[in-house]
Amino acid sequence: MIGNLLGEHVVVVKGEARAVxxxxxxxxxxxxxxxxxxxxxxxxxxxxxxxxxxLNGVEFEIRKPNLEDLFLRLSEKKGPTS
Numbered sequence: 001m002i003g004n005l006l007g008e009h010v011v012v013v014k015g016e017a018r019a020v021x022x023x024x025x026x027x028x029x030x031x032x033x034x035x036x037x038x039x040x041x042x043x044x045x046x047x048x049x050x051x052x053x054x055l056n057g058v059e060f061e062i063r064k065p066n067l068e069d070l071f072l073r074l075s076e077k078k079g080p081t082s
Contacts, residue, residue: 007042007043007044007047007065008043008044008045008048008064008065009042009043009044009045009048009062009063009064009065010040010041010042010043010062010063010064010065010066010069011040011041011043011048011051011060011061011062012038012039012040012041012060012061012062012063013038013039013041013055013058013060013061014037014038014039014059014060015037017055017058017060018034018038018039020054020055020058021039021041021051021055021060022039024041024050024051024054025041028047030042030043030047031073033069033072033073035072040069040072042065042069042073048062
């Protein structure tokens with residue numbers, strides 16, 4: 001059920017590769033979360049395959065979305081509304 005809201009997978013990227021993953025997320029209008037020194041990016045299987053090609057040779061973690069990811073998504077700060 002969490003996967004229906006966030007995506008099938010969460011990719012966790014550390015270090016300089018975060019810039020590549022963030023650019024990928026921005027280009028596809030995907031949300032991502034910076035948590036300490038990690039970038040967490042919920043993805044579909046198709047987007048995961050594409051990002052994996054771009055991160056070729058870079059170590060990253062792939063896992064199922066969890067309640068912490070859901071909390072981060074639900075607590076995202078939105079810009080001011082008029």
